[in-house]
Amino acid sequence: MTTPPFDPPSEADIATVSAQLGRPARNVLGIAARCVCGAPTVVATAPRLDDGTPFPTLYYLSHPAATAAMSDLEATQVMPVLQDLLATDETVRDAYRLAHETYLADREGIAVVPEIEGISAGGMPVRVKCLHALAAHSLAAGPGVNPIGDLALAQGDWSPLVCQCVDYNKDRASAGQ
Template sequence: MTRPPFAPVSQADIATVSAQLGRPARDVVGIAGRCVCGAPTVVATAPRLSDGTPFPTFYYLTHPAATAALSFLEATQVMNEYNQLLQDDDDLRARYLRAHQGFLEDRESIGVVPELAGISSGGMPERVKCLHALAAHSLAAGPGVNPIGDLALVRAAWTPTVCECLDYSSADA
């Protein structure tokens, strides 16, 4: 669990994230979650990219196995189930709203982007739109902060406690 302020990001971290994504990593301000082996799993990305683009998805899932597991879960239409839970459960809705508020606080501690005022990611606080973003927030903030991200991580065919990393050491070369 890593929240702002973040430790400095190493060149090895950037190389690993770039290898994970299959493209150059952009505007990484921190490694917000790591695999048990130490490889990045979640990055925190600047709320305004260097080209000036507002970027609301502060916590970004980079780990290929995690991304694949969340993509598979999304394909099962579980988001419909989670949206129904949000409609039916006042406590869950209140906890999801708090997750949204915490996400905004985390991102705004790095930078305030007026175009993103009140906008978090993953559909928070009113719906479930992207399990990748919600799981990334859960991995960064820790269990109990984002209830929908936590549900998705429990259900996904991936866990942060078992390393499924590729050898990214050649990414440093």
Template sequence: MQAQLGRPARGVIGIAARCACGNPTVVATAPRLDDGTPFPTFFYLTHPAATAAMSTLEAEHVMPELAALLDEDEEVRAAYQRAHEAFLEARAAYGDVPEIDGISAGGMPTRVKCLHALAGHALAAGPGVNPIGDAALERSSWSPVRCVCAEPGAARPEGRIG
């Protein structure tokens, strides 16, 4: 993960999703870091290609398009609310942090703020849980089922062969 992030990972409590080759894609992060800082982004996207793909979507202004789904589609809005609740429930299993009580990530449940966080949640929870995260992944150039870790320029965690 340090190779993927370019810095030491903080507060990692587990791998929430992996690349097809087994490298971490999403980590679960403690809701309170070792230094005491509250950390609401429980599912943190670490895979360089996935991160780049979400950055590209944000730069291409896909977020307003995805946010419009919340305004226009009652089913998407309800599913996004459920995704927010599922996120909070998953994080709550690792501690209660009053400063972030009721706060999930990525703008849930009413906005689309960070595709990285929403894609991370979608990858960790699986398809059908976070409709906006799923939509971002569908629109991206990256796929969780096709490994690009060994491509030139891709960050490789230490010890990874190939």
């Protein structure tokens, strides 16, 4: 089996991801997308955790500003609008199904886990369930692969082209975190 293209994590990457998540990072196989400053934005996580638990979310959004932007977007009730788009636009629906298949192929390129066979992330291929997972897939795979993830990134108040790492870390420090 082949591994999707992503950078293997360094010790500094694991430390950064752990700080981003507020807990120890686990089973990180690689960094699938980075901020323009080089900090991890999306981690690739093993399809089966060390404790044996199946883990379908290969691409996991770790960057705090990106995660906050997707949470804010979900709070605006944009998900039903995106779900309606999926139901009414055949081009988007077909591209979303292909994104699902690409996601599965990437994960199965690492390991086949029978318990999660056919399950990708974010509600693919028929629902819009988690913008965090869909945005992570878009960032990892690049523009044009996941149409719903691309739309979420375009509508959110975070951009992968603008570093917010320093601002986020300053905000956390001033809040005593």
